[in-house]
Amino acid sequence: MASCCPADLSAVPLVALNMTIRKKLSLYLNPRTMVAADWTMVAEAMGFSYLEIVNYQQVPNPTKRVLDDWQASSSEATVGKLLSILEEVERNDVVEDLRPLMEEDVRKYYESLKKRAVRPLQVPEVDSCIPRTPQGSGLTLEDNPDGSPELFDAFICYCKSDITFVHEMIRELEQTDHRLKLCVFDRNVLPGSCVWTITSELIEKRCKRMVVVISDEYIESDACDFQTKFALSLSPGARTKRLIPVVYKSMTKQFPRILSFLTVCDYTNPYTQTWFWERLAKALSLP
Template sequence: MLVPLRKLSSLTIVNGGINQITVLNDFTNLTYIDYSFNRIKEIQGDVVQNLTKLNQFVLQSNGLNNINQTFLPDFLWKKKNFLLDVSSNPFDCGCQLEWFRVWVENNKDRVTGYPNNYICDSPSELKGKSLSNFDPALECHKINPYIILTSISCGLLSILIFTTILLRKFRWDIKYYFYICKNRKPMGYRRFTDDEEFLYDAFIAYNTNDRKWIMSELVRMLERNHKYKLCLHERDIIPGGVYVDDILESIDTSRKLILVLSNNFMDDQWCKYETALASHTLADGDGHKLFLILLENIRSEHINRSLKVLLKSISHVEWTENKTGQRMFWQTLKQFMDKS
């Protein structure tokens, strides 16, 4: 019917029971189209793709519930003098209508009947309300609670990992800080000893395989730097006597007993004997005379009941290559040596 009307400039088909619009691209002179009061539920932009002269498109009171960017070709959405009338349609005011809602807000002068005749038909909470009440920013960009939970979990995990790395990296600095706070001395502190009762300030129980550390670190710091007199079995016990008696006598004539623990130490029979002597000393109430130095991590097979009791009951300190940790190590050891 319309084919011969090539120069048609205005087309009005109202209340015609039409379900869809016929492609009108051949009618390039059309400036006005009115399909009001029909049954049109959707339309695609290619229907009017060539209608560059179109100034007004009326689709009032149809079955349109969603309008998106493909509803019209781009040039019509951008055309300043173009008027669109899609009032009195059963709009589904959900997130699928977000693009049109934003476009209407920015082009109110190009939308006929807005906002009074643009009423939501769904969802139930917006039914009967104006399309202007639908706010995509609130309704369509809610953060999924699972995303929030995942973000919080990832954040906490990142903090935990970061904290663990920091604690591992600066653990000796932290230990040193707490050590300083815990062991801050009052003014006027001085060392009280009664050197006349003892031949040595400390008997050092160690394994000969750890001799290098004993001489280069322990002897250097305590004897050479702080002038303590240490008893070392390789250096100070004269061969020829009964070794057990010599050990006992050396411990009795020493103000302190320091056990330098290592896996080598725990494998040595004489060292086990010295550990037993330390346990007896603790049992006799002289635990204040005992001190443990851990040169390395002791393997689980070496941690017997006696060692557990010693570690729980007397002071001990762990050797480390960390400079701050070493400063705390020597201050802890010197504090022990200064006690009477």
């Protein structure tokens, strides 16, 4: 089982650490003491400014907030880098106590990715279940029988309640001179396979980018949360401009912090609505 955990933790994104580890880190680092480095020194080592750190003092759990924002905004946000920062600020007690738990989280994270990426093999004895298309094909409507996968310009992450806007997106981006190809799950994906496996393969291997349709309903959706975090783990710090958040209606809930570092395409702003589709299409057309 240990082989599932890479030796180089500096290559493991921080998203691999679950909430239990983050809670334990908060218990160690939240208390302000004179004898040991606290979360403020960790935040400073992560590159946060003085003003940012002062503002973090106002939140109930500053350690958790710092970890979440660092994960969302920095390409250096890895498990290995976190451990090196803890050693740098001389919190070896935290490293000694939590490193085994972190390595276990990393092992589970990579096992989970492997399960989502690899489709189960058919049992040879069940002749009627022998797949008629090669592994990895037969997921979408236009997958070719010869095994050539259907590719897309963007995966659309949305809630069922936002489907009307998704239809408008299809009209504006696919059925105009832009001629983009969007992956809309309810339209393009064939039924009968594991949702998580299909989603992971589409986001990672079939789609150049992902458009995230932000709404109050999106914030409550477990499926959208998984899709967003999975896409972010593929491009820490948005180095490849992989995610594009879109807001198309007013919201009563707070905009998700995990996406707050990205430039938003805002359909609700009447002053920029004229350029909305052109800007979005251009972003999706980039190599």
